Amino acid sequence: MKHVLLSIFLVISCFSFGQQKEDQNNFFLAETYFRQGEYEKAIQIYQKLYEKSSFNTTYLNRLITCYQETDKFEVAENLLKNKLKENPTQSYLYVFLGYNFEKQHLKEIAKNNYEKAINSLDANGAYGGIIGRLFKDYNLLDYAILAYEKAMESNENSNYNFQIAQIYGEKGDFKLMFESYINLVDKNENYLNLIQRYASKYITDDAENETNILFRKTLLRKAVTKPKDEWNMLLSWLFAQQKDYGKALIQEKALYQRSASDLSDIFSLGKLAFDNKDYEASENCFNFIDKNSFLKEEKIEANLYLAKIAVATKNPNTEKLFQELFKQFGKNQQTIDLQVEYADFLTFQKNQPEKATTILKEALTFSKSKFDKGSIKLKLGDVLVFRGQFNKALIYFSQIQTQLKGSELAQQARFKVAQTSYFKGDFDWAKAQLKILKSSTTQLIANDAVDLFLRITDNEPVDSIPSGLKQLAKAELLSYQNKNKEALQEIDNLFSSKEILINGLVPGEIIYDDVLLLQAKLLIKQEKYLEAIASLEKIIAADNQGFLTDDVYFLMAETYNKKLNDTEKAKEYYQKIIFDHPSSIYLVDARKKYRKLRGDDI
Template sequence: MLYLKIIYCFFLITIFAPKAGYSQKINTDLIKAKKLVAENKYEEAISLYQKIYKKEKTSKIYKPYLECLKKKYDYEKAIKLAKSHYNRYGKNPSLLIDLGEIYILKGDEMSGEKVFQKSIDEIKLNPKFSGTVASNFYSKKQYEFSLKAYLIAKENFPNQNYSFQISNIYSNLGQIKNMYLELIELLYRSPGYMQNCKSRIGRTINDDPENENNIILKKSIIKELQKKETEILNDLLIWVYLQEKNFEKAIQNTISIDKRIDYQENKIFELGEIAISNKEFEIAKKAFNYLVNKTKNGIYYEESILQLNNIKNLQFNSLPIKLNSDIKKIIDDNEKVIEQLGVKNETITVIKNLANIIAFYEMNSEKAKKILIPIIENKNLNEKKVATLKMELGDILLSEGKKWDAILYYSQVEKKFKNDIVGQEAKFKKIKVDYYNGNFNWAQTQLDVLKKSTSKLVSNNSIQLSLLITDNLNLDTTKTALEKFAKGELYIFQNNYNKANSIFEDIENIFPDHSLIDEILFKKAEIEIKEKNYEKALKFLEEIIEKYGDESILYDDALFKQACIFGDILNKKDNAMEKYEAILVEQPGSIFLAESRKRYRKLRNK
């Protein structure tokens, strides 16, 4: 038995050993051929590939061999090779693409296209190769033939998804409308591809509603919706409006759909929030007003009331100049919401806003504290939400000159919510007290940590305060000017404008060329606005513009404040337009650009 096993093993070795050696030789030659190609020694590579191909006529050898022949412009030999390989491998129509390409490279486009068409004719008879043929045509940038092949594949294999390939071809051919229609058809069949379709479409449109592609897309979607209304296409149309920042259209459309088929409240609410984040407050109101008026039992009823109130507070805060009538109205609005919905977790922000306005705009800190303290002591409310009220109470106490009481409240919040944004906000408020006290080095160390805050507001505030300290300490080693300036800021916070002005005048007299002077002029202008001395405010702002120009980071701030005083208070339309125009022309990167454009147009149309 052992003897038979030995004979059998010897037999296997005799049979397979030569083949293994043969295969090893081919691999060695292939490596050598690739190296020759890398060195641009095409003639030597062709000679070696020819030798290998005679032994092993596989695609692994055929493809690099054909590429070498094309590199050397040896089209006759390349044609001969492509034909023989096609005939050898059962006349696979995808191999005809190589032959057609060689004819075209040779300059014989008619023969090339004839061969390409033959490939298409063959897959009509035998569609199993259609996907491969389409892909090969695409790789050769033969988009029209690729499209023909994909359409055959799509017809014969409806369960396969070729829509993305077809839409890409339409895009490459400049047939944008057909591209959109293909993707729309895909969404009808498979709504789950929405994100992929948005990604593809997003490359062809922009935020201009009059852009040609935007118009084609919207018309295509609307036409399909007129044939058959579907949620997925409505969603796509709304998405297009959002790309154009046409929030009004998006909200109008969604409300119209809700009136017809209902169940769109969540989308309307989300669109309202998006409009708020883009500061389109009046448009956002339409979304929330619709939800409030629709039904008092709806899940978005209370949330919409709160969002409408949120908008009113955001609009109040964005007013460059706040009149007594503005203050009275926002207080009334907040009180009505609390009366309507009651004191609960959801209304904490409303309570905080109310207390802030009463304390810092109505100048009635005692009334504000009476609102806050009993709610802070309410153990049934969410601790994190109550923490925001504690910080507000801390601010009020600081405005009354009770620094240590304020720090106590800030510290409680910081300790309780150390790793939360609320805790980081409290920490920043504590640092601000250190800054007011002139502890700049300690404040700077703490600010370095807060700059990395996950809260954009805390991070930005920390960066700004850090820069103020760094820039001015470097210029003034005695810290005197910055210490005085910090005290002046605290006095403004405490509404003690006489003391603030006195300190600012000291700095101007002692340090007339200090880098803080433009900041001081702006602070003095803000004080005069609060005191309703608008002409004085205009003079301080004009001094910034004339003396420092656009070298001051407050240049556009000064222009905008002046424009608002002229337009909103003094009714001097031409002066206001002149200032807004200066921002539009001279300050294209200004944060006031969009608002200035809006206000300029409004004044021009009066």
Template structure:
């Protein structure tokens, strides 16, 4: 008898599980198809499926979609009967169903009756937080923003122990009531500083929608007033620092951060991050100030070594970008590197400094032997990984190439490739080796190597390989003589060796001897880069603009446009022009290797310089014509 009972129970359980699985499968298939039809606005097909899914799940979201379908199909009376029937089954009645009822009445043009149903929904809210959320969100979904606000204001009265600041702020955002929105966000931050990331994210979204910068002005006014009246609330200061960083006002942000740190002693990480942001944005002065502050706190500070390394890195980048021809500054920097590496000691953490120091000695101070000596010391550090040794050897090969010892450079490149077959460094150095063949005039061999590298997993390496391969192929095929290409390769080698004046002389000579050669856009691009090295940014921009205007369809079109955008962004301080160029990159060169960087920088600049309504309309029209997805610009 026990065996029979056990068998019956097992069979019953199996049937129950099977029935549940069948129900889940039916819900999944029907809901998926229903949402597909709904999104395609095929409401007649979506309607019966949504009714079935709601019957299986009793999920109000599907019911809302179901009622929306009936509204779109103008089945108003039937929709009202459906809602009335549902409300009769509910004890107590769910308030969001009164909102669906009001939605139907509003669609019929009965605004007064709809308002009454909306008010009935608010009157039927149960005295708990979840019920208020449900009703407010239902109003938001129907763009009844004032009613959503009213729900949360009522919730604040009924449930004084609960916090509805964030939800109220969101309602005020939709109502474009910036003053009250900011008030709620600041109140939230005052109660709990852990909400800072959430507030920052919400304000960032709000500021993107702010066309005339009115919100930014109100933000400054309200936050500064709060800081003045409530100096003990550190969250306000941190929010202001975030805002200053959005506007790239690193000096002001650093002053605020230091002021907080002197009160709390807890801002080391924020100051380090601020320094890194300034460094990425080429504001070397403020980056070094941030790192110096951390170093001034003493060697016991956990950020001391990191700040020391970053200081040397910032000084190096400042030198090569802003003072490449100032030998005295270069010697001072070399002395800083020497002292820094003596203190920090050679190790994995200081390898970037070893490479930069060696590069400085060889390429800028014309002392390749000191650069080689430094790199050999680095290579001798115990316990380095093959990739770390490979990076040092690659720099060593570059210095030998600088010294015109091309065969030693070729040997070192080959060693690095053999020792780094499973990482990205191997492909990067293969590109250097192929480029060396190009410098030496072995064009066919170099092109064969480059053609293989087109399939590199590194998008940047593949792009560079494709460009150089096509440039070699086009000019070998079109010209009866290889002389123009040989001269151009010679200029490229001089450019690599930092012998810019000689490189420019070769390019000028090439242009004079072969004025109609197919290398015209390449010559312009090289000249632009040489002028950037000389800080002649306006002249460089002219060369790049010529490429964009006259040779935009050529291989260097996207390179020229991106570099031009970078010039306007960082060197010519014309942010609006830079924003336009980054935006043009998205539409004109969607397959470019620079597309992700362009998208990121376009979004950053759009937060700083919001589009006006005409710009937004034009953007969307252009995107539609060019087939660009809207989310590229969101």
């Protein structure tokens, strides 16, 4: 008997599965006809599907739409009225019915049916979701909002704030959109990350952007009327998007003071500020961590960044700071990153590459992981390039590629191989490495690779005719080695070379702009600011629509602003970026600095 029952069950299951597959295939065919506008053919299939599954609103929706597209409004009306007669509780059908009248321009009858759908939610809020969605699908957005709000009134456990917020966004009513998003978080804190993701579609890095201001004001009002950690979190996130890292830190401190348990968000903020060269805000973050953390590892990491900031800002007490940190934490496995940073400082700021090499070789004795070894070897390679020992450097870079395949360190090492080959004048090998790196998963490495690849391919010699690329590469190497005077001399030689001048180092050539930009940066290092401006003006004179133009304008503005204290000239070049280069990466910084120079209260 058991075997008989099992056989019957298997037969029924197979039949059911086969039927489902057939219905699915028919639906796909009907959808194809529907998308192609062949509504009569689609009707034949949707009718059969709907007869089998009259509860399926997708089938019903498609069938009604096909009737309407073929002017069979009466057929659609009768179908819907019969369904309502059979089951009056299916009040969502009034939305279909109302839209059927609207398609016939019978506005008042349509309105009456829409209102019936809305009013039905007083007795049955369970249909709120489907009625709201149908209104939204028909682009009846105000009715959709009413439906969702009515459903929440009738059932306090329902939450349609997310759907309402999206509709307000579609309507362009950003104030109400943000209020709805924040109300959603107020009801359930788990929506915080989701709200950040959706709000980010409207938030920019410009603090004066209208939607940024609305979001900030909405949060502040909520924070006053109903204090909650989530409002500080969202304000911190907003300020970070706007690169107002100091303001973001105020919010993070407020959160920490309420529950002094986790410093990770302040750490992330400090790193973000450092990466964006807001060293003051970054320093405040890491000083706060150093003061409040009880974990040695956190203190070491925070002080590593404080040392990086000292190096970046050329603090005269940097050497003393490193020695104090080594005295406090020692030279061991935990301070390997600090030792690597110290070696970089010794090489590129103190011009002591031999001492840096000793430091790094000692650090290798502390390393236990292959990644620690990789970071040390990467810096050793940099130091060896600085010393002109290219082949030894390439050995270290190649070891990292072999031992750490697929890692970010391996990609960095490959770029170093390409850069070193470029410095040596081996352009073919450099291009081979850069081609691989152009698709790097690390965006910064990919960008650097593309820049160097284009510099080589755009400027390399053709048919053995000198192009100036070798001289440019040599000048860049000298700049890398902090031999700025020699680098400038190489550029002067390049411009005075008769052979090069005959063959094209003239205004309009890409290499002409590259050489002048390097020259300007070197002159700024030597505090020859007016000469640097003259070099930059030559680039603009040659081609004021070139791909370097916004870089040049921003460098000129910064030089006038910070080095020459010429406010009017600085404003002039910031303004050129604002009005002539609205897609520039410097736009937000240029706007902020222009407003500050103009005296605006930012």
